[in-house]
Amino acid sequence: MKILVVDDFSTMRRIVKNLLRDLGFTNTLEADDGKTALPKLKAGGIDFLITDWNMPGMTGLDLLKAVRADPDLAKLPVLMVTAEAKREQIIMAAQAGVNGYIIKPFTAATLKEKIEKIFERIDG
Amino acid sequence: MTEIDRLSLAKNLLEALENGDEASANKFMDEIAGIRETQLYQEVGKLTRQLHDSMTSFALESKITAFAQNDIPDAKERLHYVISMTEQAANKTLNAVEDLYPVAFELNQQVQKLSANWDRFLIRQMPFQEFKDMSQEITEYFKVSVQSLENIQNGFNEILMAQSFQDITGQIIRRVITMVEELESGMLALIKLSGHGRSTDKNIGSSEPELPGPVVPGLDDSEGTVVASSQDDVDDLLSSLGF
Numbered sequence: 001m002k003i004l005v006v007d008d009f010s011t012m013r014r015i016v017k018n019l020l021r022d023l024g025f026t027n028t029l030e031a032d033d034g035k036t037a038l039p040k041l042k043a044g045g046i047d048f049l050i051t052d053w054n055m056p057g058m059t060g061l062d063l064l065k066a067v068r069a070d071p072d073l074a075k076l077p078v079l080m081v082t083a084e085a086k087r088e089q090i091i092m093a094a095q096a097g098v099n100g101y102i103i104k105p106f107t108a109a110t111l112k113e114k115i116e117k118i119f120e121r122i123d124g
Numbered sequence: 125m126t127e128i129d130r131l132s133l134a135k136n137l138l139e140a141l142e143n144g145d146e147a148s149a150n151k152f153m154d155e156i157a158g159i160r161e162t163q164l165y166q167e168v169g170k171l172t173r174q175l176h177d178s179m180t181s182f183a184l185e186s187k188i189t190a191f192a193q194n195d196i197p198d199a200k201e202r203l204h205y206v207i208s209m210t211e212q213a214a215n216k217t218l219n220a221v222e223d224l225y226p227v228a229f230e231l232n233q234q235v236q237k238l239s240a241n242w243d244r245f246l247i248r249q250m251p252f253q254e255f256k257d258m259s260q261e262i263t264e265y266f267k268v269s270v271q272s273l274e275n276i277q278n279g280f281n282e283i284l285m286a287q288s289f290q291d292i293t294g295q296i297i298r299r300v301i302t303m304v305e306e307l308e309s310g311m312l313a314l315i316k317l318s319g320h321g322r323s324t325d326k327n328i329g330s331s332e333p334e335l336p337g338p339v340v341p342g343l344d345d346s347e348g349t350v351v352a353s354s355q356d357d358v359d360d361l362l363s364s365l366g367f
Contacts, residue, residue: 007291009290009291009294011287011288011290011291012288012290012291014287015284015285015287015288018284019281019284022281053335054295054335054337059335083291083292083295083337083338083339084335084336084337085338085339085344085351085352085353085357085358086336086349086350086351086352087350087351087352087361088350089335090352090358090361090362091361091365094362094365094367101358101362102355102358103339103352103354103355103358104288104291104292104338105285105288105289105292106288106355107285108281108284108285110355
């Protein structure tokens, strides 16, 4: 299981990576916005994408749309972890095909729960 | 049109009237009236310019007022929230360290004592009864250390999660910086206007950013705004959408 963590704040990437390690996911990659994430995704081998929304360059929503538009990546599970909490934004992300949505600040338990839920859906 | 010109016109008019030269008199009177009209137009022009400048400056000033009334208090609230978030993070981290330090200290003390005894056992300097006691102590130590190490791991997680303040506060500070830059350009336009009489800079005034970022309690979650204030809100919304 290889997970790509995309966030423009390096502290948040480190936090997410450490939490993932705690959950048993040791194989992680990082990118600081959609622009740098997309080539990594296209290179293949990534099984799960965790992304922030508000990032310079290319936002997480645009990244999500790009992933869903790419036939090779369309089925990739995407979990959004963001401070954006407006109702209309959550709906936008849902419409773009996000698999889970976590608002910052979040807890380790929330991250675990959402990741497990996404896997349950995929397996089931 | 100078004073002398006007004076000579008046003299010419007087002369024409005295000579009964009606045609010339009319001509000079028209010229004098023309002067009056030109002056009037110039005055009206000046007034129009002043009015225009005042209107522009008024529009600028009302934008600056809007900054003072809304944006600056808003930024202050946001910065206060940054203070409280950083304070919380610092306290969480310090609490975890203070709680865990004695745990680690205690483990260290116990293991040193056991290790010294164990060395004595290895060189066969330990009576049997003492060995039995030590075995009991080691069993006890294993139990305690499993619990203590678990506490330490949990503490690490708390310290880890406390660092998320950096991302949240960073986003808030970025937003305040944008507001300060907008205020700065507004002030500059105002200075330009008072210095040169006019300004063409219309790009003033702050607006709600496209991605508003972290919800600041008391500011962004006030009545009428639709924001999710907790993960439960998000979950409810998504499940209502069939997620």
